[in-house]
Amino acid sequence: MLSKKKKVFILVGMIALLVVTGVLNVVLNGNAISANGGDDTQLGSASFFDTYRTDRTATREQTILYLDAIIDNSDSSSDSVENARQSKLELTQNMELELVLEGLIKSLGFEDVVVTNSTESVNVIVKAKELTDVQATQITEIIVTETDKSSFDVRIIPVE
Numbered sequence: 001m002l003s004k005k006k007k008v009f010i011l012v013g014m015i016a017l018l019v020v021t022g023v024l025n026v027v028l029n030g031n032a033i034s035a036n037g038g039d040d041t042q043l044g045s046a047s048f049f050d051t052y053r054t055d056r057t058a059t060r061e062q063t064i065l066y067l068d069a070i071i072d073n074s075d076s077s078s079d080s081v082e083n084a085r086q087s088k089l090e091l092t093q094n095m096e097l098e099l100v101l102e103g104l105i106k107s108l109g110f111e112d113v114v115v116t117n118s119t120e121s122v123n124v125i126v127k128a129k130e131l132t133d134v135q136a137t138q139i140t141e142i143i144v145t146e147t148d149k150s151s152f153d154v155r156i157i158p159v160e
Helices: 004-035 046-070 077-104 133-146
Strands: 114-118 122-127 154-159
Touching: 004 046, 004 114, 046 114, 046 122, 077 114, 077 122, 114 154, 122 133, 133 154
Parallel strands: 122 154
Antiparallel strands: 114 122
């Protein structure tokens, strides 16, 4: 089992990476807006989707590195190693599911989409000014069909 010092160190490291990701997000978005002459109308949603994917990928890569460190550490208990392996497997399955859902929703004609899947809900952010009832129903149907979530667990957010 990991000692309290190691757990605190890992937790502090993850929080520090989260803060660094947030700061980089703000700095890079500020630089992109400055390079565009302050006109962020073109940058808006495309930047959001790109930035979100970059942040999500970086966070997941760091999480996988931490899990691998626990798995590869000879001082880790068998329970810790098994928990890390299970967490890594769940993360990988979640990544695959989100990718499939994003592809299926894009096939409905949306220019861009980001899906986040948690234990309680599925959030869908689509690049659209607004959604019709038919579009919302189609997206919800895809989520309900591909996951174990009910329609009450699906949140759809249009972003222009």
